[in-house]
Amino acid sequence: MHETNVIPITAPRVGGATVTHLATHLTDPAAPPAYLRVPEVARILSISRTAAYELVERGTLPCVRIGRSVRVRYAVLLDYLAALEAAPDGDHAA
Numbered sequence: 001m002h003e004t005n006v007i008p009i010t011a012p013r014v015g016g017a018t019v020t021h022l023a024t025h026l027t028d029p030a031a032p033p034a035y036l037r038v039p040e041v042a043r044i045l046s047i048s049r050t051a052a053y054e055l056v057e058r059g060t061l062p063c064v065r066i067g068r069s070v071r072v073r074y075a076v077l078l079d080y081l082a083a084l085e086a087a088p089d090g091d092h093a094a
Contacts, residue, residue: 032074033074034073034074034075035064035071035072035073035074036071036072036073036074036077037069037070037071037072038052038053038056038063038070038072039052041055041061041072041077044077045081053070056070056072060080061076061077061080062076
């Protein structure tokens with residue numbers, strides 16, 4: 001069994017609202033990272049980096065910005081993929 005440490009973090013959101021996120025640190029080295037860089041997202045989705053950045057810029061794939069860095073939560077990516085799978089054929093713009 002793997003040990004999990006959960007630390008609540010309050011992070012600012014667009015428009016000044018705040019939301020509490022749970023930052024989970026798994027001691028399992030095989031566990032996916034909580035946040036991914038856009039090139040990692042592109043690799044996972046088998047799309048170009050440009051296409052991945054376009055998803056982020058359009059707001060189709062929500063992200064977190066830390067200075068100039070852009071990160072996508074792994075859980076958000078999974079939700080995005082689930083929505084694509086649930087969408088009728090041909091409606092993959094999500």
